[in-house]
Amino acid sequence: MLFTSKRSSVKTALKFKVYNFFKKIIKIKYRETYSQLGEDIAICHLLEKYLKLNKGFYIDVGCNHPIQYSNTFLLYRKGWSGITIDLNKELISLHKLERKGDIQINTAIADKNESVKVYEFSEDGVNTINKDFYDEIKNHANLISDSRTIDTLTLNEIIEEHKVSKIDLLCIDVEGHDFKVLQSINLKKYRPKLIVVEMLDNFDFKNLSESEIFSYLKENNYKLVGYLIANGYFIDETLNY
Template structure:
């Protein structure tokens, strides 16, 4: 067997190959549950670092967060969850944000809030979502719902357009979406949860029709999250 001799001229190529093989092959990390923030990283201009987000059903300041990567880039905004302990965590880890304990719906009313674990992903005020679940809630309490419009009007962002609206309301997402004046706050990107598993069903859904009728375009789908955007804005890396 003939030995292969490494010559001096081969050394730059060998270093380049080692770098491409091991050093640059690392996975691209994300904080969101299904990689939503990895999609945002691709569509938002890297120079746009002072955006505003509204995160409904925010859950945790870091884990499964659609906004934490943006927070690290300099974005700030409003995090909303109806579970007080989750808002305590946001106040601890993201005190530069506005953190609001509230149940969001399209009208102000008294509803029952169902929790299925002490710090879980699936707290809901939607009766249909509760009916679909097989486990018994660990707690049921009455909450007063409010609208996104009211939360925004009582915040420091009342006169500002929103760059990202993220909604994860466990079956109540359409009602949350209807509670914000899209013409006034004009979120550039909307991420909204949907449990539909086919594109045909999604395109026939109330959420899809509601946003498309208001000039949004579906540009991404990551398992349970639909990602919509408006056509043109300085926020985007590429214009449609």
């Protein structure tokens, strides 16, 4: 099991510090990392340790840049493919150039179809459709625009449209809107083997039930196997591993 401390909602430059932590504690073999805080190293470790997966299919919601700070680019280099989803049109255009083996979608994911306002910042990694998250960080980040709206889709719709038969990895990093994304996928019908989700909902090991994300995934037979820098790592408990 992997555990370390929380981070603030505005991401910080801890990439190499966390990478060295993983190398020391996990004794992992990887010499490259692309995610901001070493998440891709933890993902690869868990996929191999629990699921014995070398190749597979991912859905990356809030994928941001195709290479820099990507949680799935290391897997892409190892032969994986999947669906990458982001609010930012320019970043999705970059995905189409750099990751031709993936399906790229410019949209927002929610638990229902609606038109929502997009809060866009100079640091695109904190773009959001969550008003509460915007209120939390607006005094610490440079807002570029709040005039654009976007029509949301559910993960169920995307999975059905693209005829996805299996999901080995689901990554969710959408700045305060993560629970709504989780609720948009039918976890009884579609069972991602590993779910990595940002948890900014006052997660506390002493009071796990207070986290709506933890409680929801536990109810759907997912086990928390790691918590690193505000990201929860959950394995499907119904699998034999």
